[in-house]
Structure formats: structure tokens, C-alpha cells
Amino acid sequence: ETGVTQTPRHLVMGMTNKKSLKCEQHLGHNAMYWYKQSAKKPLELMFVYNFKEQTENNSVPSRFSPECPNSSHLFLHLHTLQPEDSALYLCASSRDSGTTGNTIYFGEGSWLTVV
Amino acid sequence: AQTVTQSQPEMSVQEAETVTLSCTYDTSENNYYLFWYKQPPSRQMILVIRQEAYKQQNATENRFSVNFQKAAKSFSLKISDSQLGDTAMYFCAFMKLQTGANNLFFGTGTRLTVIP
Numbered sequence: 071e072t073g074v075t076q077t078p079r080h081l082v083m084g085m086t087n088k089k090s091l092k093c094e095q096h097l098g099h100n101a102m103y104w105y106k107q108s109a110k111k112p113l114e115l116m117f118v119y120n121f122k123e124q125t126e127n128n129s130v131p132s133r134f135s136p137e138c139p140n141s142s143h144l145f146l147h148l149h150t151l152q153p154e155d156s157a158l159y160l161c162a163s164s165r166d167s168g169t170t171g172n173t174i175y176f177g178e179g180s181w182l183t184v185v
Numbered sequence: 186a187q188t189v190t191q192s193q194p195e196m197s198v199q200e201a202e203t204v205t206l207s208c209t210y211d212t213s214e215n216n217y218y219l220f221w222y223k224q225p226p227s228r229q230m231i232l233v234i235r236q237e238a239y240k241q242q243n244a245t246e247n248r249f250s251v252n253f254q255k256a257a258k259s260f261s262l263k264i265s266d267s268q269l270g271d272t273a274m275y276f277c278a279f280m281k282l283q284t285g286a287n288n289l290f291f292g293t294g295t296r297l298t299v300i301p
Contacts, residue, residue: 111293112294174289176222176231
């Protein structure tokens with residue numbers, strides 16, 4: 071049982087498609103994150119939201135568009151992706167990214183394949 | 186910039202035995218946090234153990250313990266009485282002490298297989 075749930079777990083999309091990944095946390099946290107996990111590379115932070123406000127964009131291409139309507143939900147909108155964007159996308163949350171050292175809890179990830 | 190190095194891409198251990206996974210990191214910070222996460226085949230990243238750099242005492246969590254050597258910038262994970270459910274990828278991660286975003290810097294991971 072995870073406090074951070076992601077849907078869909080698997081997604082295959084064409085380069086011209088528009089799709090979205092959804093994340094919901096049930097932990098009462100205020101900060102949410104998107105990470106990208108590619109083969110043979112360390113996890114990369116993409117975006118951070120704290121109290122619904124974006125506090126970090128780690129030089130992510132504009133074909134990835136995050137949305138955080140409230141502290142419990144986080145979306146990643148995808149459009150005109152490239153095959154190299156195929157990866158596992160992990161959502162995470164923590165109590166408050168403005169307070170240092172809070173443990174970050176992860177969801178199970180969404181496998182994305184771009185064809 | 187912070188870097189985290191896990192020099193053992195793969196390791197195996199016999200069930201009930203003890204195994205140690207290595208991690209080194211590079212930082213100019215004096216205060217920070219270190220974590221070990223486990224990623225089983227389900228792909229969920231699960232926190233195993235956490236260490237605050239200002240604490241000299243090594244963190245322990247049941248069968249999991251760390252050997253934190255601040256001067257050497259080393260943070261190894263020891264798993265005692267290994268169980269089949271410990272089979273997973275293990276990631277070492279570093280977090281700076283700062284306000285604002287809590288960014289975790291991850292190593293490339295060690296794949297641990299527990300052999301029955």
C-alpha cells in the first residue's frame with residue numbers, strides 16, 4: 071500500500087499524441103515532485119511544487135508541462151514527445167519542501183514509451 | 186555540485202548472510218542528509234534508512250544499518266540476515282540542507298540479489 075499513487079502505470083504514445091500522467095498523495099503532504107528515471111542514469115528531478123506553487127523547474131523541455139491544482143494532486147502533461155523521453159516517471163511527496171531534510175516518499179511510477 | 190557514486194553495479198548474497206553496499210559522495214556542504222532507498226521490481230522507491238550528517242551515531246533500522254564516515258564522505262549500507270524480499274535495486278541519495286526545494290541527488294544504484 072503506497073501513500074502516493076500514480077496512473078497510468080504504463081503508457082505508450084506516439085510522438086504527436088497528447089497524454090497526461092496523474093499523481094495523488096494521501097499523506098497530507100504539501101510538496102510534490104516529478105522525477106525521471108532512465109536506464110543507466112541517476113534519477114533526475116524535473117519539477118517541484120510547494121503549496122501548489124512551482125518552486126523548481128530543472129531545465130525541463132516545454133513538451134513536459136506540470137500542473138498542481140491542489141496539494142494532493144500533480145499532473146504531468148505530455149505533448150510532441152521524443153523517443154528519448156521514454157522512461158519511468160516517478161511522482162513523490164514530502165511534508166514541505168521549504169523545511170529542510172523532509173523525507174521524500176515515492177509512488178510506483180508510470181512507465182512511458184514513446185514510439 | 187553534489188555527486189553520489191555507487192561503485193558496485195551488482196551484488197549477491199546468500200539468504201541469512203550479511204552484505205554491505207558502498208556509497209561515496211562529493212560535497213562542499215557541512216550539513217546535509219543521506220538516504221538509502223530500495224526499488225523492488227514493483228518500481229516503487231521505498232525509504233530504507235536516513236542519516237543526518239550532524240549526528241555522529243550511525244542510523245539503524247531493524248536489519249539495516251549504515252556506516253557513516255563524514256570525513257571520508259562514505260555512507261555504506263549493511264543488511265543483516267538477508268531475506269529474499271531484500272532483492273531489489275538500492276539507491277544512495279544526498280540532500281542538501283537548504284530552504285526551498287528538497288532535491289535528492291541519487292547514485293546509479295546497486296542491484297542486490299538474495300540467493301536462497
